[in-house]
Amino acid sequence: MSELPKLTIAEARDALRKGEVTSVELTEACIAAIDGADALGAVVHKTPEIALDRSRAADARIKAGDAPAMCGIPVGIKDLFCTEGVASQAGSRILEGFRPEYESTVSGKLRDAGAVMLGKLNMDEFAMGSSNETSVYGNAVNPWRAEGSDTALTPGGSSGGSASAVAADLCLGATGTDTGGSIRQPAAFTGTVGLKPTYGRCSRWGIVAFASSLDQAGPMTKTVRDAAIMGAAMMGHDAKDSTSADLPVPDFEAMLTGDIRGKIIGIPREYRMDGMPEEIETLWARGRDMLADAGAEIRDITLPHTKYALPTYYVIAPAEASSNLARYDGVRFGYRAKLAQGDGITEMYEKTRAEGFGAEVRRRVMVGTYVLSAGYYDAYYNRARKVRTLIKRDFETVFDAGVDAILTPATPSAAFALGQKFDDPVQMYLNDVFTVTVNLAGLPGLSVPAGTDAQGLPLGLQLIGRPWEEGALLNVGAALERAAGFVAKPAKWW
Amino acid sequence: MSIDRATAAKVAKLARIKVEEADLPALADDFNAILGFIEQLQELDVDAVEPMTSVTPMRLTRREDVVTDGNQQAKVLSNAPDAREGFFAVPKVVE
Numbered sequence: 001m002s003e004l005p006k007l008t009i010a011e012a013r014d015a016l017r018k019g020e021v022t023s024v025e026l027t028e029a030c031i032a033a034i035d036g037a038d039a040l041g042a043v044v045h046k047t048p049e050i051a052l053d054r055s056r057a058a059d060a061r062i063k064a065g066d067a068p069a070m071c072g073i074p075v076g077i078k079d080l081f082c083t084e085g086v087a088s089q090a091g092s093r094i095l096e097g098f099r100p101e102y103e104s105t106v107s108g109k110l111r112d113a114g115a116v117m118l119g120k121l122n123m124d125e126f127a128m129g130s131s132n133e134t135s136v137y138g139n140a141v142n143p144w145r146a147e148g149s150d151t152a153l154t155p156g157g158s159s160g161g162s163a164s165a166v167a168a169d170l171c172l173g174a175t176g177t178d179t180g181g182s183i184r185q186p187a188a189f190t191g192t193v194g195l196k197p198t199y200g201r202c203s204r205w206g207i208v209a210f211a212s213s214l215d216q217a218g219p220m221t222k223t224v225r226d227a228a229i230m231g232a233a234m235m236g237h238d239a240k241d242s243t244s245a246d247l248p249v250p251d252f253e254a255m256l257t258g259d260i261r262g263k264i265i266g267i268p269r270e271y272r273m274d275g276m277p278e279e280i281e282t283l284w285a286r287g288r289d290m291l292a293d294a295g296a297e298i299r300d301i302t303l304p305h306t307k308y309a310l311p312t313y314y315v316i317a318p319a320e321a322s323s324n325l326a327r328y329d330g331v332r333f334g335y336r337a338k339l340a341q342g343d344g345i346t347e348m349y350e351k352t353r354a355e356g357f358g359a360e361v362r363r364r365v366m367v368g369t370y371v372l373s374a375g376y377y378d379a380y381y382n383r384a385r386k387v388r389t390l391i392k393r394d395f396e397t398v399f400d401a402g403v404d405a406i407l408t409p410a411t412p413s414a415a416f417a418l419g420q421k422f423d424d425p426v427q428m429y430l431n432d433v434f435t436v437t438v439n440l441a442g443l444p445g446l447s448v449p450a451g452t453d454a455q456g457l458p459l460g461l462q463l464i465g466r467p468w469e470e471g472a473l474l475n476v477g478a479a480l481e482r483a484a485g486f487v488a489k490p491a492k493w494w
Numbered sequence: 495m496s497i498d499r500a501t502a503a504k505v506a507k508l509a510r511i512k513v514e515e516a517d518l519p520a521l522a523d524d525f526n527a528i529l530g531f532i533e534q535l536q537e538l539d540v541d542a543v544e545p546m547t548s549v550t551p552m553r554l555t556r557r558e559d560v561v562t563d564g565n566q567q568a569k570v571l572s573n574a575p576d577a578r579e580g581f582f583a584v585p586k587v588v589e
Contacts, residue, residue, distance in 0.1 A: 200550050239555075242555060308535060311533075333573035336575035353511045362511055373508060380532065380535075383535050
């Protein structure tokens, strides 16, 4: 097995520019790694021909001296992104056979920068899940296993295929999306880095919508530097998304000085949850010490409405989903149910949606329908939007008091076994307890691998930054990454 | 607030998702578990709080009111389960 897929994006970029390796060689090595990793369930639509075509074009561009940082870099694309002529199903049966006639803005930006798409990556259906168990393709599996165990673990979700593919060195980086933690939680479960940018940084155009006021695309990579490189290539203003921010995207990589002296890092007391495993507590304390040793000032802060974030999310996200998913009606694209004699259009809608959506998606669409229905709109939906204002205000208050970034655990546990939480939706929702506040407040969040638990499984810490200051956030992340020195890799069993 | 079978059936109808009679009690139980979880929001006094409409304080941008795209009938129809003569085809709507 070639060592090339183990390269970071930064290493590969430098080697490509020096002529030490070609994009075709890198791409062929990744294709071979993917073909040998079907047991991970990470890549659900392989696109080797497209990859080889693009890698040849990238090599020509590099030779001509016209090569942006991502040029020639093999990446995976989450199935939620519409990719021209390539299946884009959002992990759902209802988009069976759908081949978009257009390319999402974010995947298009990567393509135009010369990045090489290897294939589409597994995910929870419509990004609704925290374990990648709701996918029509079947589970994605974590390349990590507990020491001395062969139990299959979740790579997290919803971007489980992206996390698994990056952790197993099937690609150099992958796109993810994050509505309540779907980039940061899987990154933490797989020892990889995940960045959820500020709401509005990445265009949502062409990304299958789940909850439009929360959804944000971002990079999933092996290092913080790679997240800076790939993230910058994904961001930028887009007239086709009315919530896209018309702000310049700085050179994040140039901001990675590692110097965080004098930065104020907030430690929110509300993130100390009852029943939190001691390992998580210890890791968090170590992270605090590492940032203090690097010269940051540690300050205890309060975010008083934290406990209301998950219930707020589980009103707002299903409400928006019920509206967004109304478009899956069996008329314009995707699956249509077989109809019985005499069935009319209503039966077509009802049967198509019952057969096309999986159980969790049906559940959330119906919960969303309920909280938006006459008589309950004020009690649930409007109230949740008001609490969302309070949650955002909590963050504004601490940032106004001078806090530069906030340090929290990324997840309440290490990766758990597939099947373990699947039958209890509320237990599953608790996975997002540390990440969901960030989406509600529209802030950038970064998950950095920071250690392992007693069973040798990776654990992540989360950093939350000020709006639009991904560069400063990544710089704190780089300092944490350096101090933590997490270099472990999963032992290959697949 | 407890959701009964009839409410579950009504919500399924509003969402245009067919749910078999036999599955309604389990669905109502699911709803109740989730609604029990979100019930905590009632603890807060939010009378003086504005509901959030946009997470980043920005005005949605406007553009010139002109045609920017079009003439893509074949592409628009290319993914339809049933397209005929340039239209999306559906079962009979009006008797």
